[in-house]
Amino acid sequence: MSSSTRVGYQNGPNKGALSLLTCYGDGDSSDDDVPGPRVSTKRTHKGDEDICNKRLSKLPVPDVLKNNKTTPDEYISDPSQHGGRIRTFAHERGNWATYVFIPFKECEGIMELLSVIKDAIPSNIEVKQIDEFHISLTKTVILKHHWIDSFIDSLRKKTFQSKKFMILFNDLKIYCNEERTRTFIGMSIKTGHDSLVKLVEIMNECLGDFNLPHFYEDPSFHMSICWCVGDYEEELNSIISQVNHRFHEMMDFYSQDNWYIYVSFLTCKTGNKYFKFHLT
Known part of the structure; x- marks a missing residue:
C-alpha cells in the first residue's frame, strides 16, 4: 500500500x-x-x-x-480517533475497506438543514456531520490489496454502458446500521430508484466475483447528513416530523440544485484511494 x-x-x-x-x-x-x-x-x-x-x-x-510491548506492525484501534465509531471488522494489514457510492457536493441548503437538525435534537444526543455526503451502492467490504486492480477493472467494464440519471430528494428519515452502533439522519429519495437498483445489481455481480457480500436485498436508498454513536432511532423519530416541516419550507426557499444529484459518475473508495467511473 x-x-x-x-x-x-x-x-x-x-x-x-x-x-x-x-x-x-x-x-x-x-x-x-x-x-x-x-x-x-x-x-x-x-x-x-x-x-x-x-x-x-x-x-x-x-x-x-x-520496553517493546507491541510488535512493530501491531494496530491499536482507538474509537476516539474515529469520532467514537466502532470497527465492525478487525484491522489487518493488507486489508482495504472498500465501498462504491454516488458523491454529493456540500451546498448551502444542506448545511442550513444540518443546523436545523442540530437545533431540534435533544441535548443528550451528540450528532456529527457526515464526512462525505453520498448515496451508497455497496456495503463497506474488505478488499485484499492484490485484488484492487482486478476489482476496479471489473467495475469499469460493467458500468461503462450505464446511463446518467437524476435523483431528487424527499423527506428526512432515521436509519440505523446493522450492528445498531450508530444512528443516522438522512434524506430519502423521490426519483431515481430504478436506476439505483440497476447499479446495485451491477455492483453485486462485481462483489460476487470476489466472494464479497452483496448490498441489502431491499435497499432504502438515502443520503445521510449526520450521525451519532448508539441506537437513538426511537428518540430521533419523535422529532423528525417537526424537522421535516422546516425542511419542506427550505426546499421552497433554496434553489432546486440543493436538493438533487445529476449522477454522471460513480466513485469507489478503497483505503485512501479514489476511483471514478463515468456513466454514458
Whole structure:
C-alpha cells in the first residue's frame, strides 16, 4: 500500500534500528578482535571461540526490546480517533475497506438543514456531520490489496454502458446500521430508484466475483447528513416530523440544485484511494 497513510503503528523500524545501534555502539568489541589477514577465518582456535562466546554473553538486552510491548506492525484501534465509531471488522494489514457510492457536493441548503437538525435534537444526543455526503451502492467490504486492480477493472467494464440519471430528494428519515452502533439522519429519495437498483445489481455481480457480500436485498436508498454513536432511532423519530416541516419550507426557499444529484459518475473508495467511473 504505497500510497496509504499508516496510523496507529508504534515503534517503527527506523526508530527501532537507531535504538539498537545506540545500545550496542559502546560494546566491548573492537577492530583488534577481528583475525588479521594471515589468520584463516575458516578455522578458528577453540580458545578464540570461548573468548568470543564470553563477550557475546555479556552483551546487554537493548532497552528498545525490553520496553517493546507491541510488535512493530501491531494496530491499536482507538474509537476516539474515529469520532467514537466502532470497527465492525478487525484491522489487518493488507486489508482495504472498500465501498462504491454516488458523491454529493456540500451546498448551502444542506448545511442550513444540518443546523436545523442540530437545533431540534435533544441535548443528550451528540450528532456529527457526515464526512462525505453520498448515496451508497455497496456495503463497506474488505478488499485484499492484490485484488484492487482486478476489482476496479471489473467495475469499469460493467458500468461503462450505464446511463446518467437524476435523483431528487424527499423527506428526512432515521436509519440505523446493522450492528445498531450508530444512528443516522438522512434524506430519502423521490426519483431515481430504478436506476439505483440497476447499479446495485451491477455492483453485486462485481462483489460476487470476489466472494464479497452483496448490498441489502431491499435497499432504502438515502443520503445521510449526520450521525451519532448508539441506537437513538426511537428518540430521533419523535422529532423528525417537526424537522421535516422546516425542511419542506427550505426546499421552497433554496434553489432546486440543493436538493438533487445529476449522477454522471460513480466513485469507489478503497483505503485512501479514489476511483471514478463515468456513466454514458
